[in-house]
Amino acid sequence: MNTLTDNSIMLKVKAGDLDKIGLLFERYNRPLYGFLFHMTYQRETSEDMVQQVFYKMLKYRHTFTGSGEVKHWMYSIARNVLKDQVRRKKLAMSGESVEVVASHVAAGLTPEEHLEKKQAKLALQKAMARLSEDYREVLTLNKFQELKYHEIADILGASETAIRTRVHRAMQELKSIYVRMEQ
């Protein structure tokens, strides 16, 4: 039914039809929240940040030219919001948030899940939390947000080759953390 592209929606918002941003909210609040959650492991803060992303899109709507993808623009805004947040609140983004992660994972489990699976999942999530921010960021975008290398390159303002390398290294790092944890 709804065949409007993201870009045409955003151009309408830019032209003054501010309500149309609701459509972009419907499409992207979950992925953006997912990205911000994996970067902070804090639910409420992530919701606040999603809110800020949409606020900034409204505020800076005139800077959207339509030449790039709205999705990429949104993620770059999200990264900036995240940077601000970290600077302001000195958010702990890795290391000590492992406990927080553990509690979140526990909260998300259904009773019928097997203990073994539970533990493996928990271990992997812990390993993710121990990755450096740069690595966690590319892996989140690549694996959880299912973005292609060229898209990540666009969001991060890096070359596709650089992203290719970074994702590969992130996976190597994740694997070695994971293996060390299992021992």
Added chain:
Amino acid sequence: MKCAQCEELFTDLVNHELAPAEKEKVERHLAGCPDCTLELVSFKQLWGEMEAVETPVPSAYLKVKFQAMLETYKESVKEEENTAWDTLKEQWKRLWKVQPRWPMAYNLAVILAGFAITWWVAVPQKTGDQGQQLKVLSAQVTELKQTMMLTMLENPSASERMRAVSYTTELKQADAQVIDALLTTLDNDPNVNVRLSTLDALSGMAAYPEVREGLIRSITGQKDPLMQSAIADVMLKLQEKRSVGSLKKLLRQKDLDHGVREKINQTINSLI
């Protein structure tokens, strides 16, 4: 192709980001290398397990908050347009009604009126009208500034909220609603910079008794050392003796910052 080279392409392989020629090379290597094949199996397993990592979804409340933000934003845009229009209208009026805006001329007219009552009586409504219009206009501007400020205080961006707070210093007089909003911000804003500038704005409104009382009430609730110390400064500046009780209560907090404790003790000593 060497084993190391092959392994380096696993991520690209599972991501379907390999050019056909590269993919073929990898497959050819794998066909003849059990080590790499085994390595790929374990890699794919890890890659698959990552899918099980939980990504929570936002609460239903997020949408409500989003809608509220959108409505507030739309309001503020509308108000900006209105303000622009009002300023324009005002300037335009000023152009051809110079005299009445000039207080001297207005006073002069009043003095003259004393001498020339007959003339005054002949054209009473006009002068009255203009004075009335001016009053209405200036009241409108004040009201607009107030509404704008109250809206902006709800803004998710801290810098916007700071701007809102700074607006209040431009208001010639603050009504109960503005004072209330500022006191709420003082107690509840998540950003310490916003709270500090709110304190600053409020300390400039100390002529209002409800501001003084609100400030005193706020003392015990402040958790941030910066805020505790700043509010003690304000109490000293205002020579607010009634704050001593609240300040003493603050001293009873065990985890109170050492420097703050010292400052509060000094403040209390200077006040009593």
